[in-house]
Amino acid sequence: MGETVRRAGRATVQLLTAAGLALVSYLFLGVLLFTAVATVIWVGAGVLPETVLMLRRMAGFKRRRVAAWTGEAVPEAYLPLTGALSERVRTATGDPGTYRDLRWLAVHFGYGVLLAYSSLPLWVIGLLVDGVWCGLLGRRAVVLPLITRLADLDATWSRALLLPSPEHRHTAQLAERVEELTVTRAGAVAAHGAELRRIERDLHDGTQARLVALSMRVGLARRAYDKDPEAARKLLDDAQDQVEEALTELRHVVRGIHPPILTDRGLVGAVRALAASSGLDVAVRADGVEEGPRAPAAVEAAAYFVVAEALTNAAKHSGADRAAVELVRRAGLLTVSVRDEGRGGAETASPAGAFGGASGGSGLLGIRRRVAALDGTVQVTSPVGGPTVIGVELPCAW
Structure with a gap:
């Protein structure tokens, strides 16, 4: 009996949550009406994507409640609301997930309240009948388990209304993947540009400067070769050192490209x-x-x-x-x-x-x-x- 009461208590919390969400959906009807009028006259079209996001959050809350009760997740599939305002409005109105959530919202307002209110008299009857039935006769409770079945019914109906079709789920996954790849590509392009600038800077500030200095040393050595061979030899020695330093810096740049x-x-x-x-x-x-x-x-x-x-x-x-x-x-x-x-x-x-x-x-x-x-x-x-x-x-x- 104790376990039955605990399960009935959990089921009641689940049903009261559903009823509260149903009442919120009733208040949300005003938001939907305002959004529809504003979108038709285009003055407040920017409200539509935000309203759809609110609707998605409400449906997401219900999915989590159903998953917590049944132990089985309810997948969701939405097209991403990104881009310019006109694109977001088109996505919001063209996404099958929007109409699926609206259908759930309308139907849930009825059965969410009905099932929650049905559980209250079952508590009164169950505590009286099951108390005698179990305590005196040693039988199994028969009324309180009905509350758990009401919670199961709420979860079953909600899951059926919120579950996306395989085609829509595939489309939403593709759209999400395209958006992810777009961001990834932008990051890769930025990283590639930064890498090219680094290589250019290293070559310009390091290797190129040393090669210019090397060219000047060799030119001075050629001029001094006939008149002052000793000075020319010293300049060539310096040029040799600069060649080695330039090679070292060039190896450093190459290591930065592929070690x-x-x-x-x-x-x-x-x-x-x-x-x-x-x-x-x-x-x-x-x-x-x-x-x-x-x-x-x-x-x-x-x-x-x-x-x-x-x-x-x-x-x-x-x-x-x-x-x-x-x-x-x-x-x-x-x-x-x-x-x-x-x-x-x-x-x-x-x-x-x-x-x-x-x-x-x-x-x-x-x-x-x-x-x-x-x-x-x-x-x-x-x-x-x-x-x-x-x-x-x-x-x-x-």
Whole structure:
């Protein structure tokens, strides 16, 4: 009997919530009427997308309540409301999800209140009848379980009304994917432009300046060769030094494009070299990465730069003296995890994307753009006090 009363209590809360949502939907009818009039005369067309978003939130709340009661999620499928006002209005009026939610809203106003009010007299009857039926006769409760069935009925009807069709779900997923790829492409283009500007700056300020100076030294040496061979030899010696410095800087630029160490040692060897030169006590663990075929060059380069950026920023900003890098090979994925034991508080939401509480770096932003260009994901966990963990998943055809 006690368990029956508890389930009936939970069912009553579920039904009263449904009734409250039904009353809210009744008040929402005024908003819908205002939105319809404003849209028809086009003066307040901007209200329509916002009203549709409110409707989606109400339907989403009901989906969560149904999922909490049944233990089975109710999927949703909506076209994204983005772009110019005219595009958002067209999407809001053309999305089948809008009309599905409106249908649910209208029907739910009736059965939500009806089922909730039906549960109240069942409590009175159930406590009297079931109390005698169970207490004196030792039988099973027969009235209070009806309240649970009412909650089941509310969940079944709501699920049927809110469940999108397979075609609409597929269309909404495609639209969401297109929007995601548009953002990813913009980030990849921005990252590519920044990389080109960096290479141009390095070549202009470093290698080009040294080659100009080298050309001048060689010219002076040619002029001085007949008159002062000793001075010409000294100028040629200086020119040789500048050639070596220019080559060093050129190698640095090349390493920024694609590190040769990746080609020579592979990803694990290159990461171990990074760890050894990072200034931190870094433990490197590789699980299956060295077995079988290598990852594509673009994936290896992205993973390498993720580790390099994370370790560099950890050394600069986190205050940590040790870190750990983990590379794991999975089916269709390369996962990279970099953990430092520093002060935490990485500003993951800031445009700068700084690590370890620093506000001026661009490490996380660069990592996100580089990973997004390969359709990967980045997850950062950095509570104040540490540790900071950067997890990256890169799609990979091994």
